[in-house]
Amino acid sequence: MRSTSLEVALAVDEGDAADSVTPVTTLRIARSLPSEWASLPMDCEARSQYRVLFCDSLLKGHGTVLEEAIEDRKALLVTTPTVDRMYGAAMRAVLKKTNTVSTLVLNAREETKSMELVATVCKEALSHGLNRRGLLIGFGGGVCLDVVTMAASLIRRGVGHVRVPTTLIGQIDAGIGLKGAVNFSGKKSFIGTFHPPEQVLIDPAFLESLPRKFLVAGIAEAVKMGIVRDAALFEMLESWSPELVTSGFGEPAVQGREVLRRSIWAMLDELRKNPYEDQTYERLVDFGHTFSPALEGAMGFEIQHGEAVAIDMALSATIARSLGLIAPEACARILRVLRAASLPIFARPLDVPLCREALIEASRHRGGSMNLVVPAGIGRTVFLKRCDDLPDSVLEHALASLAACVPGAS
Amino acid sequence: MRSTSLEVALAVDEGDAADSVTPVTTLRIARSLPSEWASLPMDCEARSQYRVLFCDSLLKGHGTVLEEAIEDRKALLVTTPTVDRMYGAAMRAVLKKTNTVSTLVLNAREETKSMELVATVCKEALSHGLNRRGLLIGFGGGVCLDVVTMAASLIRRGVGHVRVPTTLIGQIDAGIGLKGAVNFSGKKSFIGTFHPPEQVLIDPAFLESLPRKFLVAGIAEAVKMGIVRDAALFEMLESWSPELVTSGFGEPAVQGREVLRRSIWAMLDELRKNPYEDQTYERLVDFGHTFSPALEGAMGFEIQHGEAVAIDMALSATIARSLGLIAPEACARILRVLRAASLPIFARPLDVPLCREALIEASRHRGGSMNLVVPAGIGRTVFLKRCDDLPDSVLEHALASLAACVPGAS
Numbered sequence: 001m002r003s004t005s006l007e008v009a010l011a012v013d014e015g016d017a018a019d020s021v022t023p024v025t026t027l028r029i030a031r032s033l034p035s036e037w038a039s040l041p042m043d044c045e046a047r048s049q050y051r052v053l054f055c056d057s058l059l060k061g062h063g064t065v066l067e068e069a070i071e072d073r074k075a076l077l078v079t080t081p082t083v084d085r086m087y088g089a090a091m092r093a094v095l096k097k098t099n100t101v102s103t104l105v106l107n108a109r110e111e112t113k114s115m116e117l118v119a120t121v122c123k124e125a126l127s128h129g130l131n132r133r134g135l136l137i138g139f140g141g142g143v144c145l146d147v148v149t150m151a152a153s154l155i156r157r158g159v160g161h162v163r164v165p166t167t168l169i170g171q172i173d174a175g176i177g178l179k180g181a182v183n184f185s186g187k188k189s190f191i192g193t194f195h196p197p198e199q200v201l202i203d204p205a206f207l208e209s210l211p212r213k214f215l216v217a218g219i220a221e222a223v224k225m226g227i228v229r230d231a232a233l234f235e236m237l238e239s240w241s242p243e244l245v246t247s248g249f250g251e252p253a254v255q256g257r258e259v260l261r262r263s264i265w266a267m268l269d270e271l272r273k274n275p276y277e278d279q280t281y282e283r284l285v286d287f288g289h290t291f292s293p294a295l296e297g298a299m300g301f302e303i304q305h306g307e308a309v310a311i312d313m314a315l316s317a318t319i320a321r322s323l324g325l326i327a328p329e330a331c332a333r334i335l336r337v338l339r340a341a342s343l344p345i346f347a348r349p350l351d352v353p354l355c356r357e358a359l360i361e362a363s364r365h366r367g368g369s370m371n372l373v374v375p376a377g378i379g380r381t382v383f384l385k386r387c388d389d390l391p392d393s394v395l396e397h398a399l400a401s402l403a404a405c406v407p408g409a410s
Numbered sequence: 411m412r413s414t415s416l417e418v419a420l421a422v423d424e425g426d427a428a429d430s431v432t433p434v435t436t437l438r439i440a441r442s443l444p445s446e447w448a449s450l451p452m453d454c455e456a457r458s459q460y461r462v463l464f465c466d467s468l469l470k471g472h473g474t475v476l477e478e479a480i481e482d483r484k485a486l487l488v489t490t491p492t493v494d495r496m497y498g499a500a501m502r503a504v505l506k507k508t509n510t511v512s513t514l515v516l517n518a519r520e521e522t523k524s525m526e527l528v529a530t531v532c533k534e535a536l537s538h539g540l541n542r543r544g545l546l547i548g549f550g551g552g553v554c555l556d557v558v559t560m561a562a563s564l565i566r567r568g569v570g571h572v573r574v575p576t577t578l579i580g581q582i583d584a585g586i587g588l589k590g591a592v593n594f595s596g597k598k599s600f601i602g603t604f605h606p607p608e609q610v611l612i613d614p615a616f617l618e619s620l621p622r623k624f625l626v627a628g629i630a631e632a633v634k635m636g637i638v639r640d641a642a643l644f645e646m647l648e649s650w651s652p653e654l655v656t657s658g659f660g661e662p663a664v665q666g667r668e669v670l671r672r673s674i675w676a677m678l679d680e681l682r683k684n685p686y687e688d689q690t691y692e693r694l695v696d697f698g699h700t701f702s703p704a705l706e707g708a709m710g711f712e713i714q715h716g717e718a719v720a721i722d723m724a725l726s727a728t729i730a731r732s733l734g735l736i737a738p739e740a741c742a743r744i745l746r747v748l749r750a751a752s753l754p755i756f757a758r759p760l761d762v763p764l765c766r767e768a769l770i771e772a773s774r775h776r777g778g779s780m781n782l783v784v785p786a787g788i789g790r791t792v793f794l795k796r797c798d799d800l801p802d803s804v805l806e807h808a809l810a811s812l813a814a815c816v817p818g819a820s
Contacts (some may be wrong), residue, residue, distance in 0.1 A: 131774035364541030
């Protein structure tokens with residue numbers, strides 16, 4: 001199958017009417033037809049590149065980082081009530097020189113994370129005439145960024161977006177990947193998309209005003225990356241996480257930055273292997289994310305995502321210990337680092353039926369294989385692939401062992 | 411910036427509990443950290459391939475084509491009331507041996523093409539526990555396939571879908587590309603996605619029962635491909651389109667197949683250059699699609715998409731003639747081929763203000779450039795890039811000239 005294409009730029013000069021026209025003219029000679037008619041192939045390739053940028057004092061400088069990100073495009077700022085109250089005025093001052101046409105303050109919480117919220121952003125974009133070169137700026141925590149990512153992927157089949165995460169979980173996890181999702185019909189993140197941002201701007205200054213409980217929740221994702229692939233990060237968290245959650249990563253500053261950077265680097269490095277999750281369903285970053293969705297569902301948003309992840313990691317580590325896959329001391333270090341960061345390691349709704357339900361759902365999401373990630377050491381993991389790999393007796397034993405650590409939980 | 415990664419498969423053999431486990435163990439040595447911390451790059455590449463398959467008697471054989479497409483996956487069939495009435499039973503008989511769990515009959519029309527309809531498909535997928543390996547089968551016209559494509563792109567961040575277009579426009583245009591979209595807040599196709607199908611199955615037999623008005627509307631897209639890049643296709647349509655719209659492409663059969671195949675090949679070949687429309691906003695396939703959305707909007711779905719496209723092509727050709735870009739005889743051939751296929755070349759709502767509005771909207775969608783595609787001959791096109799390239803006087807003259815061709819239109 002050979003194809004030929006000839007493109008010729010023609011000067012158009014045919015009378016007065018054409019004088020004002022500067023068209024691009026393409027002369028096309030029909031390509032030769034394929035010899036095989038029964039099946040016509042179509043190749044699609046989408047390439048994109050984005051960057052995660054560390055910038056100190058994003059709202060204090062002259063706003064050049066944001067101005068450069070927006071260029072001359074029409075932009076729409078999307079934020080949440082809390083972030084707007086704390087930083088809205090400063091952000092708008094920085095955006096003054098740009099073509100940012102509106103600020104949409106969205107009541108974006110886990111409970112409201114829905115297609116309706118996405119539709120609100122789309123409607124605002126429509127009413128301000130955003131074109132395909134238009135830009136959304138997501139300014140807030142993980143939920144706000146999820147909604148903005150979804151909206152950006154859908155408006156006119158995809159417009160660009162820049163993310164400015166203001167929470168720890170946003171800066172090291174939810175805000176730096178390709179994914180966006182909303183809850184649907186009671187099902188967490190059932191509806192979603194892969195839509196790479198253009199840039200993610202990380203300013204640690206936002207963490208200093210973050211309520212302690214969000215810092216605690218966020219640090220769970222840093223612990224996760226330490227356990228699955230960066231023993232040095234894990235050791236930093238063993239030493240510094242109590243101070244970091246107390247100071248909002250302000251003290252000790254050097255270690256705070258290092259934890260952020262190592263966490264982000266580890267996450268990007270994992271995502272890079274399989275950004276659209278179409279190569280394999282074995283993902284290290286799924287550690288802590290198998291039992292946790294069911295737990296979050298059972299607790300009706302009474303639990304922080306990071307807390308549920310911590311409990312999932314504690315359970316997964318304990319399962320690994322019961323199966324003889326991890327040394328008891330390594331498992332103990334994992335439980336200790338979680339508790340040191342004020343993270344929970346057990347919650348009452350967690351029982352065998354809920355865990356089984358979670359494992360079935362995980363299999364649905366992971367192409368039919370359970371792929372439970374359990375640690376085999378610090379920086380070493382095992383994927384338990386089939387439900388049979390995890391007998392009820394092991395699950396019961398692990399749950400009982402964790403319940404026993406928590407006074408009054410069992 | 412060098413990175414190292416060492417993956418070692420370890421045999422796990424640590425006592426009885428581990429015996430039943432066949433885990434994949436990955437030993438990871440943390441990658442070296444990037445030397446440049448200020449900006450971390452992330453590369454994303456999505457590759458996919460699909461095929462458009464010609465299959466005769468899809469519903470009469472043993473269904474092997476569909477069985478092979480579905481494999482062992484859980485599938486959900488989505489269709490429309492008319493298609494279900496005519497072919498639903500036969501389709502379900504063919505799908506009997508597959509794991510197709512449900513048929514969703516969707517009232518999918520241009521008027522109802524909305525996120526609500528997409529949500530209906532998502533809800534059905536959720537209630538039947540479709541996992542990420544799950545599959546949607548879209549069986550119907552362009553609108554049905556649009557909704558299925560949207561739903562497939564969103565469910566669990568993307569599941570596969572197979573399309574079986576039953577209309578001419580579905581088989582040669584709307585059903586064979588990557589795009590899906592729905593109307594939003596009164597705006598046509600404001601919300602959409604790029605989500606390649608796995609396969610598109612083309613069976614010309616469906617066209618034989620298609621109402622004449624849909625055949626007429628569909629042939630407009632074949633005429634479009636002929637004008638912009640395949641003079642041989644254009645000549646076939648000059649000779650055969652009256653018979654083809656009368657016989658539902660059944661007579662003459664050889665020419666009918668050839669028109670389908672040439673149209674599909676031309677479309678795929680154009681899409682292939684820029685499947686995600688992120689390289690350029692100059693697209694030959696936009697011919698006939700600049701004024702038509704505004705006309706469809708103004709006529710409140712009283713006009714077929716293909717009819718609006720025909721009127722747009724007639725206007726674009728007449729503009730080209732007024733600007734001296736196309737020879738009068740070539741323009742006359744274009745108008746003649748449209749009328750021979752019973753397509754309209756003018757409609758009353760088309761006036762200068764509506765055209766201007768359409769051009770502004772097209773610019774929004776084409777990165778700020780108008781990019782009006784006008785023919786410079788059969789198989790030769792010009793892009794008019796700026797609004798200034800098309801003076802009001804030319805537009806008025808072209809509209810008046812077309813109105814004069816239609817008795818009682820002006």
